[in-house]
Amino acid sequence: MSRMRLTDPLHEPQNAVPGDRVRRAWALIVLTLLIPGAAQLVAGNKRFGRLALRVTLTVWALLLLTVIIALVNRGFLVSLLAHPVVLAILPFLLLALMAGWVVVWVNTFRLCRLAILPPRWRGPVAGVLVVLMVLSGGALGYGAYLLNVARGTLNDVFDAGRPPFDPVDGRYNIALLGGDAGAGRTGLRPDSMSVISIDATTGASAIISVPRSLQYARFPADSPMHKFYPDGFNNCDPDPLNCLLNAVYTDATDNHKDLYGAGKNAGAEATKDAISGTLGITIQAYALIDMDGFAQLIDAMGGVKMRVGAWVPISGGMLPGSDTRHVKPDGWIKPGNQTLNGFQAQWFARSRENVDDFARVQRQQCVQQAMLKQLDPTTVITKFEAIAKAGAHVVDTDIPQGQLGGFVDLTGKAKGQASVRMTVGPPDFPAGFSLADPDFDLIHQRVKALLAKATGDTKASAATAPSGTVSEDGTPLSAVAVSGGAQASGPLATAVQPKAADQLPPDFPLSTTRPDGDTITEAYLNSLYDAQDYEMLDILLAKNGNCAAL
Known part of the structure; x- marks a missing residue:
């Protein structure tokens, strides 16, 4: 026992x-x-x-x-x-x-x-x-x-003192300004300008890119800048570059810094107003991000996954005494499915060697979409510290801190929805549309049609768009236009531009071969620069605006 x-x-x-x-x-x-x-x-x-x-x-x-x-x-x-x-x-x-x-x-x-x-x-x-x-x-x-x-x-x-703002016409409209005040630049002029418009109920989003070279930007009647430029931003004397949209920032900062009140970023506020008047919508807030902070944020995320349509030059610059950009690059981003680190993504968004600004705008839109798609809760949680520290490189924003919860909620809703986008210029506007003398009524019509499409109102989208610019399924069609807004001639005047990059299939073909059928290599591209064969470079790099977030 x-x-x-x-x-x-x-x-x-x-x-x-x-x-x-x-x-x-x-x-x-x-x-x-x-x-x-x-x-x-x-x-x-x-x-x-x-x-x-x-x-x-x-x-x-x-x-x-x-x-x-x-x-x-x-x-x-x-x-x-x-x-x-x-x-x-x-x-x-x-x-x-x-x-x-x-x-x-x-x-x-x-x-x-x-x-x-x-x-x-x-x-x-x-x-x-x-x-x-x-x-x-x-x-x-x-x-x-x-x-x-x-x-x-x-x-x-974020602005802790500003109260949350209400949507306008059912949408939140935020201006994203990419600032670059690096060496050799006088002051800060935004290199990229776009608007993210988010449906306040569904989270459906639209991205509208506005070329920095657009002239005579309009200011709304209630903007403090309107009394100085009632007929548009025509500050062209003595330098025509002072008429460009991105010069609004410098002009307001240097000459009108008290217009928006103490503690306000007059340059960003004025640029926000100029984009509002140009697009015909109310921009409620802005976020100004410097390029170094952008690269650090991409690295903190672990890179962005992208399908690159054609070779994209890294670096390069302006030839001395010339208005053309044909300096041999320091490196290349190859076409194909890949993950871009911060340095590569920065140059993917800013490179404009041998192409116009519109190809660059398309690439910027792809990077924005990739970031929105890939900055998911898992990434934020696992890499929170690095992302938070990189986020501090946002130079300035007037987004209220109390608005973050609502925007996070909308971002979650937007994850499962396709985003629509448009560029004010090629490939989304007809031939003859000029950035030097913009048709603001046409811009307003196209923006209204795009936002209707983003909301799912295809009938309103088709009814609002100008005649002849919408296909049977409501997809905008655009005749070929040339950089600077000059009228195209010959066969190009009636040709139809390929669909915008967000309408490309996920496996869209890549530009990897020369006209003679041989494979394009980095060594071959560099040899074209050495031979100053810029015509062939223009042909080979023409489609590097084709891209898609993976």
């Missing part, structure tokens, strides 16, 4: 058999890991255990509530977590939880009574307990650090 165990291993381990002592120690460690305070409640100071357990249950309840809110209204949750007061408090709460859990672990270490454990179990029990203490406390400490990084980034980037 076996001897009955009359001792209580939990409270009197010294009287228990060695096996029960070991099992008791492991049980206390598991309880402290899963339910901090439970080990003290069953085997130690009950008052301390009840206090720790109340904290644990409160944290669990808050986590459960967070999950429920995330499932029901993710936008509200993001807005709550992005609130300056909440962001300031949360890191300290996590640090307090970390300190409390460490105290519980230390107390559990004492409760395990290592001295009465069999010698061969003392090391493993102590080692596991210390490792778990470091991992659990370290996780909370690192969480507090990441929250502090997020707080710094949000405070640096």
Whole structure:
């Protein structure tokens, strides 16, 4: 007959058999890991255990509530977590939880009574307990650090004082300005300008690119700049370049910096107004991103996946004493499916060797779509710190911090929907459309048609578009136009431009062969530069605006 165990291993381990002592120690460690305070409640100071357990249950309840809110209204949750007061408090709460859990672990270490454990179990029990203490406390400490990084980034980037704005005609319209104030440049002039228009209900988006070389941009009647340029931005004297759309930023910064009030970025605000008047829609906010910050953000994301249609030169520049850009590049981006790092994506978006600005605009749109598509929750969570720090390179934005939740919610809705896009110029406008003397009524009509198409109103899209510019399925058709807006002649005047890049099939053909059928190589392209055969380069690189986000 076996001897009955009359001792209580939990409270009197010294009287228990060695096996029960070991099992008791492991049980206390598991309880402290899963339910901090439970080990003290069953085997130690009950008052301390009840206090720790109340904290644990409160944290669990808050986590459960967070999950429920995330499932029901993710936008509200993001807005709550992005609130300056909440962001300031949360890191300290996590640090307090970390300190409390460490105290519980230390107390559990004492409760395990290592001295009465069999010698061969003392090391493993102590080692596991210390490792778990470091991992659990370290996780909370690192969480507090990441929250502090997020707080710094949000405070640096977004406008905490501006109240959230309402959609206009059911859409949010945000201007994206790509700034480049590098060496050899006077001040900052946006190199790229586009508008992302998002349906406030469905998240359906449209991207409208506006060439920086567009002249005589219109200002809405309520814009402070309208009284200076009532007939459009005609600041052409003494330099015609001062008439271009991207010169609005410099003009407002240098000459009208007080128009928009103290603390405002007059250049960005004026550019936002100019884009509003030009497109015939209300631009509610802007984000100005410098090119270095753009490259860092791409790297933080792990690159962007892209199908590149033709060879794209890296670097290059202007020939001395010439208005043509035919300097031999420093490298090349090859056609095909690939992942572009920050440096490559930066040049993919800005390169204009041997092509016009419209091919570059198409590539910029592809990069924007790739970022929207690939900046998913998993990427944000796993690479949060790098993305947050890169995000601080956004030079300026007037997007309210309190608006972030709603935009995150809309971004989630937009994930499963195709985005439509348009460029003010080729290939989306007919031959003869001139950036030097734009037809603003035509621009307004085309923008209205595009937004109707983005909303799913194909009938309104077809009815609004100018006659002869929409196919039977509502897809815009465009006659070939040339850079600078000059009238095309001969067969080109009536030809139809291929579909825009977002309408290309996922496996659209690549430009990888020469007219004679031989394969295009980097060495061959460089030899054409050495021979100054720019005509052949123009032919081979003509379709490098063809691209698609993967």
